[in-house]
Amino acid sequence: MGECIYVYCVTQEPCHLIEQCKLNVDLYSLEHHGLRAVARTVSTDDFAETKFQENVKNTVWLKTWALEHHEVLASFVGVVTFLPFKFATVFHSEKNVLAMLDKHEMAMKGRLRKLTGMLEYGVKARVDDDAVKGHVATISPEVRAFDQELAESSPGKAFFLKKKKEIILEHEVQSFFERHMRESMLYLASHAQENTLPACEMADSDGNNGLKAEFLVKQAEKEVFLHEFEARKRVLGVCGIHLECTGPWPPYNFADFSVQ
Template structure:
């Protein structure tokens, strides 16, 4: 199949086989491209889909974007099971293998430093949501007999809401501090918009933690014990993932195909 070279990740050589059923973008199983002791995990994609103008249109097509992201992530997940990958940006494409090697050569030192830092480590995600039901008063307010009563009831409801959020944020800070003690590094991400994430309730913690594989079971157990500890709060654990939040790659241009992405950043 002729086309552009799609790059999923950079990693060190590994012997273990990826899952046989893993296919990448466009249904093409991932392969390996070696250069100076590093491996680029690559596939081949249709130029008519990934050249600059076509890609720009596709990125506005949520169905296409979702399918491409799932295929990309499936390869990264398979790699994470057998090695420490350095994931590259979705739709990182180059004209040919020479372009991929030129990118690897230009960024070799950065790739090696990052792989050394992340070796044997994975990312775990922890989110805390305050359930929408928890924001409602436990007892329905009585019909106000006067304007004074109405204002008093409003103040009481407002205080109850404030106390609930303060309690949720206090719990989130306490859990985050405890998890930081079990992780080598942590990142606090912006709270998710519930309308976009389709998660119910308010997101009060959205964090990522860098954890050695050998400590992952203990880390996950710590999060599991926190579930149900605070009424009205939902604790969610995801992972283990490739260490997206800790890759720290700079974004710069590569030998891209006619201006297509060609950026080995996150």
């Protein structure tokens, strides 16, 4: 059994700040030109390339290591500025880690400057379809016009009008959701330094209506961001659109860096 070096992140913070963030993990740092790679030694039985490909198929193994990776990084949030590395970033030796720091020194230092004093928050939205349909049906002139025509129609004509109304209502609901969510997300973005809105999703993994985006917020302005989020949450909740804010997280979506 051999050993390799697992790197969690890179920072420029003093060692004593890194020390106070330790969990039950034997971390240490490797320093080069003011950059510190926060690392630990791990077994090649776990992370050598061929072994790793087998191990990730083991859900217990994967969950254990992925959770540790996240918990180590989460312990740094709000304490130190750092560039989070992807899960299972390993090097054959400390020499290779130092070579990586040397190669990417300027890029890392530049990104660390941009992340100083920042926090990442995630915002998700989901739709209560029935609630939104009910709300849209009361405010849409086109839908209300159909309701009036239905009330005055014969049974045969009413059948076809109902089908047409359902199609129009579905379109109106989607349009309502997209319009109000885009407006809300853009408003929240005005209280953040960066965001992932260009790539935000309009549906969740199950195909349901939804949207998610991440925001990089100044630590000194987080209360303002969260206050504005709560205001939007209350307004949209009445319409059947439910918002959830999570974080602060390690800046996974704003590191803009890869050792590959």
